[in-house]
Amino acid sequence: MSDRANEEKTDLTRRDFLRSATAAAGAGMMVSQVSMGQDSAGPEDQLNVALIGAGEQGRSRLMPQCLKIPGIRFQAVCDIWEYSQKFASRTLKAYDQPVTVYEDYQEMLASENDLDAAIVATPDFTHAPITKACLDAGLHVYCEKEMSNTLKGAREIVKAAQESDQLVQIGHQRRTNPRFMHAQKMIQEGNLGRITHVRGQWNRATILNRSTPKKYMMDEEKLKKHGYDSMNHLRNWRWFKKYAGGPMCDLGSHHIDIFNWFLGTPPSAVQATGGLDYWGEKTDREWWDNVLALYEYQTEEGPVRGFYQVANTTSFRGYYTAYMGFQGSLLISEQSQKGYMVREQRAEKQDWVDLAEKSEQMGQEAIELEVGKTKQKTKQGMDVKEAANKPPHQPHLENFFASIRGEQELTCPPEIGYETAVTVLRANEAVRKAKKVQFDESEFKV
Numbered sequence: 001m002s003d004r005a006n007e008e009k010t011d012l013t014r015r016d017f018l019r020s021a022t023a024a025a026g027a028g029m030m031v032s033q034v035s036m037g038q039d040s041a042g043p044e045d046q047l048n049v050a051l052i053g054a055g056e057q058g059r060s061r062l063m064p065q066c067l068k069i070p071g072i073r074f075q076a077v078c079d080i081w082e083y084s085q086k087f088a089s090r091t092l093k094a095y096d097q098p099v100t101v102y103e104d105y106q107e108m109l110a111s112e113n114d115l116d117a118a119i120v121a122t123p124d125f126t127h128a129p130i131t132k133a134c135l136d137a138g139l140h141v142y143c144e145k146e147m148s149n150t151l152k153g154a155r156e157i158v159k160a161a162q163e164s165d166q167l168v169q170i171g172h173q174r175r176t177n178p179r180f181m182h183a184q185k186m187i188q189e190g191n192l193g194r195i196t197h198v199r200g201q202w203n204r205a206t207i208l209n210r211s212t213p214k215k216y217m218m219d220e221e222k223l224k225k226h227g228y229d230s231m232n233h234l235r236n237w238r239w240f241k242k243y244a245g246g247p248m249c250d251l252g253s254h255h256i257d258i259f260n261w262f263l264g265t266p267p268s269a270v271q272a273t274g275g276l277d278y279w280g281e282k283t284d285r286e287w288w289d290n291v292l293a294l295y296e297y298q299t300e301e302g303p304v305r306g307f308y309q310v311a312n313t314t315s316f317r318g319y320y321t322a323y324m325g326f327q328g329s330l331l332i333s334e335q336s337q338k339g340y341m342v343r344e345q346r347a348e349k350q351d352w353v354d355l356a357e358k359s360e361q362m363g364q365e366a367i368e369l370e371v372g373k374t375k376q377k378t379k380q381g382m383d384v385k386e387a388a389n390k391p392p393h394q395p396h397l398e399n400f401f402a403s404i405r406g407e408q409e410l411t412c413p414p415e416i417g418y419e420t421a422v423t424v425l426r427a428n429e430a431v432r433k434a435k436k437v438q439f440d441e442s443e444f445k446v
């Protein structure tokens with residue numbers, strides 16, 4: 001047998017192994033709940049991965065966190081910008097993972113025949129075409145949030161995933177964050193009583209203006225070929241309507257996704273106001289620098305009203321979400337030092353409260369949220385105590401890879417990402433129309 005034929009045979013065996021594991025999990029077979037942190041990943045279950053979009057999120061968070069996961073091997077990097085290509089490929093080489101570099105994802109998909117998965121961390125307007133092309137090429141996809149800057153694009157991803165045998169994980173990483181899983185369990189077990197209100201905010205005092213060193217400017221023709229009007233647009237894409245869904249998508253969707261998750265339902269209505277109030281005269285930006293939204297939810301236990309604020313002019317109290325119930329309230333943030341529960345005077349005393357760590361929060365005694373006290377393993381099979389010490393995206397990536405191997409279930413499949421996309425993109429509509437937008441239950445499904 002020629003070397004090439006031999007290679008193909010090995011490849012088939014490896015892919016067959018991975019596919020049969022996924023199929024077994026899909027058929028509901030019991031599979032051992034092995035943590036992705038195992039050291040035993042052999043060459044036959046190594047996953048070959050491409051990074052598409054090696055910008056801030058791709059090269060500084062997802063790539064380094066993947067490098068901590070045994071059995072994951074980067075094989076290709078695709079980015080249209082030379083700076084990002086070099087940054088990522090040099091880092092990977094230093095980690096003994098030399099990669100082939102591409103400018104065009106279609107060329108990459110046509111040339112690389114041994115890839116198992118792609119991580120897509122490009123600007124939002126490219127997610128749908130890139131994810132669909134990767135699925136067509138037989139790859140599993142980790143697609144960053146927001147699924148798309150349009151509902152049409154988000155729907156295309158759900159449909160493509162439903163029609164394919166591969167998996168798609170959407171990058172709402174809090175869905176696999178042990179602290180958030182723990183908080184969700186505390187709420188589900190009734191520790192807050194009936195929830196009546198939720199609130200959240202993402203306040204930061206900057207619009208992230210990115211400049212470009214002269215030697216890394218791209219020529220206009222190349223920018224146009226990839227859909228960008230200028231280098232400024234490529235670097236600051238999140239501020240222009242053609243490429244992004246505004247601050248409700250960029251920042252708000254992380255939190256509003258958690259409203260939906262913790263309340264067990266998407267909302268029934270939203271009103272919102274927003275504008276380019278401060279940065280408008282100082283920059284060429286299009287998207288609003290602040291949005292304030294009021295959501296209404298009809299949960300099984302009754303109505304819940306929610307308030308969400310995103311602002312790029314003030315860092316006041318940073319970012320978090322809070323859940324207020326008749327027995328107590330819970331506040332949680334991806335910043336691991338922010339996570340506590342306050343019980344109302346009227347709340348029935350529970351034994352575990354005496355054992356919990358306490359702190360003072362705004363003049364009240366607060367119970368620190370301690371992962372592992374009430375929960376050790378999730379239904380996905382992840383050891384939450386171990387995962388609590390990892391950087392924020394790593395458990396979500398591990399969940400993606402473990403799901404490919406049939407060892408876990410995805411925590412954020414496209415159907416969930418779509419619900420969130422509808423929830424935030426229609427808040428933009430409420431701002432534009434300056435009136436309440438009603439949601440129909442059916443619009444959250446594809």
Ligand SMILES: NC(=O)c1ccc[n+]([C@@H]2O[C@H](COP(=O)([O-])OP(=O)(O)OC[C@H]3O[C@@H](n4cnc5c(N)ncnc54)[C@H](O)[C@@H]3O)[C@@H](O)[C@H]2O)c1
Pocket residue numbers: 052053054055056057058078079080081084103105120121122123124126144145146171172173226234235237250
């Ligand atoms: N989950 C999170 O916490 C989180 C945090 C930040 C960003 N994100 C998401 O990650 C994605 C990337 O954001 P970012 O901040 O890294 O942006 P960025 O501008 O820093 O990086 C984007 C990269 O994609 C490249 N690119 C653009 N178009 C491309 C194309 N067609 N093919 C290949 N490469 C292309 C750019 O050259 C750049 O290197 C966005 O979807 C964003 O919403 C998620």
